[in-house]
Each structure stands twice: as C-alpha cells, then as structure tokens.
Amino acid sequence: MNVEFSQLPFPVALINQAFKVIQFNESFKNIFPNAEVDIDVREFLPKYDNEFDYQLLMNESYAEHLFIKNPYTKEQYILIGTKSDGFHKLKKELKDIEAYFEEVYEGLYITDAQGVTLKTNKAIERITGIPKDYYTGKNVSQLMERGILKNSVTQEVVKTGKTVSLVQKNHIGNITLLTGSPIKNKKGEIEKVVTVIRDLTELNRILTENSHFYHEKDNVQIDTSDNGVIIKNKQMKTIYQQARRIANFDATVLILGETGVGKDVLAKFIYNNSNRKEKGKLVKVNCGAIPRELLESELFGYEAGAFTGASKKGKPGMFELADKGILFLDEIGELPLNLQVKLLRVLQEGEIQKVGSTKVQKVDVRIIAATNRNLHEMVMRGEFREDLYYRLNVIPLYIPPLQERRDEILPLIHHFLSKFNKKYLLNKEFDYEMMDFLISYHWPGNIRELANLIERLVVTTPQDKISLEHLPIEYKKSIKENTNQPISLKDAVEETERKLLEKAAKKYGNTYEIARALKTSQPTVVRKLKKYNIKPKSNE
C-alpha cells in the first residue's frame, strides 16, 4: 500500500475491473476484518454495481459507511469510505418506505419511460401468481408477447402522458383494475410510470361489506336500509353531509344536476332525516310530466264543480297532501310562468288558493325543488321569474354527473347487478370485457342509464355470463368508436338519432315538446325513445 493510502484517516481500497481488491488501508480493515487482497469486493459491498463510475455503495448491514467509487487508473477504481450520521436516519426512512411498498395490499409496478420494469411488490405475486422477481428488468412489451399482459397501461400512459385505467383479465384469470400514472421530471418529460393493480373481485367484496362503516366513519348517517343508496365519492359525501345538516331547517332546497344523477334520491334523504317525516308526507310532483292545463289543479286542488269534468266533491292538491311534510317539485324549470307566480305566493305567504275557489287556505309545506336545466340562464331569457329563482335558491345542492365521480361506478355496478339478480331470481355475472366497458363508459344518462342497462342485460341475456356481444346496438357503437373500426350506415344513423333524442329528452320534459323540437310526430318520439331506452320523465 502506498504511504499516502495507509495514512489516510478514512477507509480506502483499490480494486480492479474484476472487482478484486488490490490494496486497502488500516481503516478499511477495521470495518471489514476479513478484507484480503484478491478477495471479491462484493462480499463486503453487496450493493456494488459496476454500471456507473461514480456511485454510492453501502455495506451489507446498511451500516454507517458509505463508499464512493471513483476511477483511479484506467483499470482501477478507488473506493473511499465515509461515515455519515445522517445516513442512519436516511437508511431507516428508506427501509420504512421499502417496507410500505412491499407490504401494501395493492400490487405496485414501476417502469421507466421505455417500459422496463424497475420494481414490483409482494402483492403482485398474490394477484398475478408470478414471482415478483420475474418482472424486474423485463419490458412490458415482452410481457405482452408472452401473454402475461393483454394490454399495457404503461404504454398507454407513455403515449398519452396521462393517468390511464384499464380492466383486464390476467393470465391466471383474475380480473384486475390497473391504474397507471406518469411521474414527470421538471421539464415535464415522463421518467417513470407507476401502476397500481387491484383485484376487482376482491375489491367489490370489500366495498360492499364495508359500505356501512364507510358512512359511519365520516359521520354521515345515510339511511341506506330502504333504497340502497351508494355514496362513495368524497364530493358526494360532502353533499350528503350538508343535506343532513340542513334537513331540519325549513329553508327551500334547490337540487341541481343532470338527469339521472340522483336528485330524487337526495330529496328523499332530506325528508327521511327531517322531523317532517313524523308529521307529514313527501309528495313528489314532476312539473314537466303533467300537462300544463292540469298542473294548476294538481298542485293546488280544485273546488267542487270548478270546471267541466271536475269531480263533484272537489279535489285536494299536492300542497294540501304534503301539509306538514315536504313537497318535492321536480323539473321546476318546466313550471309555466302563471304558476310560478302562484308558487311564489305560497312561498311568501304560506297560503294556497284552489282552482275555482275564492278562499285562501294556510298550508305548512317545505319545498324541495329540482331541475336539470340552468335556471339562471332561464331567468336571463325571461323564462323563469327572477324573484322565484332567488326564493328557491336558498340552499342550492349540486350533484355532479357520474362522469365526475367515476369512483362510484364500480360499486354501483355491483349494487345494481346484485339488486336485479335478486329481483329476477337470477345469477348473472359480467365477464371482464363487459366490466371494462361499464367502468369506462361515459354514462350521459348517469346512474339511471347505468341501472337501466344493467337491468336490461340481466333480463335479456340468456347465458349467465354477460359479455360485450349482449350489449344493445347503441352501446356497441361506442366500443367501435374506441377501436376505430368502420361502422355501418344504419348504425351511424341510429347513433345520431339516439344522440338527438337524448339531448332533447334532457331539455324538454315531455314527448310532445320533444316532437315539436325535432319536427316529428309524438308517436314517433315515443317509439324511438322506447327503442333507445331513453326514459322521459313522464314514463317513470
């Protein structure tokens, strides 16, 4: 050993390219008493990696010595050891993170931007049945060639630069949900892709079994006993918490949201959680479904002999029926202007006047109104009274479309499948491609559409396993769109028709208005709505 080397107050060793120790000093020997010339340095430093010229090496027990490797001569490297206090802490943190990574229940899978697997955890073995080491160093395209993966989330993430989800059946038949996310550097380039793999069948079970605790933990007492309301999404929980808080104030609630998002369900929840439940009924009126001429007498009732054909005894209106309870005015945007004035009066004075009567009558009714239309814009266009709008909009609750709470899709699929299986005494299942479709579809008709499709599939599929081939034509089109396959003229026409009807059904409350807007006859509208399974409010 050179003089300079032996005198250095920290551990130093010289090695050659074959990892053999050439020289070392006292200090090195103190740390590694077994050190000998010609010994393979990897016996002491198992983390040794010859790929880089400059690197940190740790000794076997992750002890406090870090070794830095530098080129010394052309064929030799020098290893310089350093003691680090901070390293102890770092080492522990690293170990904690590693342990977490290893033990977490979901499968974790990290690749570089080229798709080469860098790291996986223990759960991968449970989910895929393949030892985790098998994956390391392999490219996802290799795994696809070998049939271990069907589609690659990683490749899709690299291609799109976005988080991507995918359901697939893996080679041992487990149905898994894969969610891949890009990890980008400061320049915005993808450096790694992290994929979380969940076993869907298992997840379904956990979600259903735990749904009760889920609510309790968050302090939302959601009465799911009678109608099986599924609330999993964070935003939805906040809405329901808010609804629960205001359930006993008599202020008017305005529930906003697209068709089929669960406005009725929320109105029922408010009623069920209010004291009014003990004293009065929840009465629902769909303002868009009742012909305009009849709406006034439906709402306010009529006196005996008020008009030709009226019952001799007269008839109580919905306000009277809801006395001491709650009147739920659905599709409030469809309320004609003359009735808007009357409603305003009830809200202000708490009084109603029956059709054909001169007397006013006190009622104690709380109003919950709902609409899928933009009332504010209607006010601007003069179609809705501004004073009534402000009177209704005391507590607005907005329910986001299913598209914006995709985490509820899976529990809802599970919920409806078991609900309709029970209802029809069947035992249907979805195969994984069907599951993939249901999870990734955009659901313009929201929860109602999801429920309707599942019911239809359960009832009409002869086999126990429901697969993509059983999908109604209008849905098949959406799959074709995704795979860029050509479609027939007939399919294209039907698709356009369906889209137009869907739009119109959202905008107009009844089939007469839809027919007028689409310049066709009302029977045609009824027939087509049936064909595409689009339900106008009046059919519910």
Ligand SMILES: Nc1ncnc2c1ncn2[C@@H]1O[C@H](COP(=O)(O)OP(=O)(O)OP(=O)(O)O)[C@@H](O)[C@H]1O
């Ligand atoms: N959170 C939920 N869990 C389970 N089922 C739900 C949930 N929300 C809605 N549904 C179901 O979805 C369907 C549509 O819901 P709902 O009638 O409340 O929607 P809506 O917004 O009132 O629709 P519209 O605007 O057409 O009146 C119903 O069958 C309802 O039971």
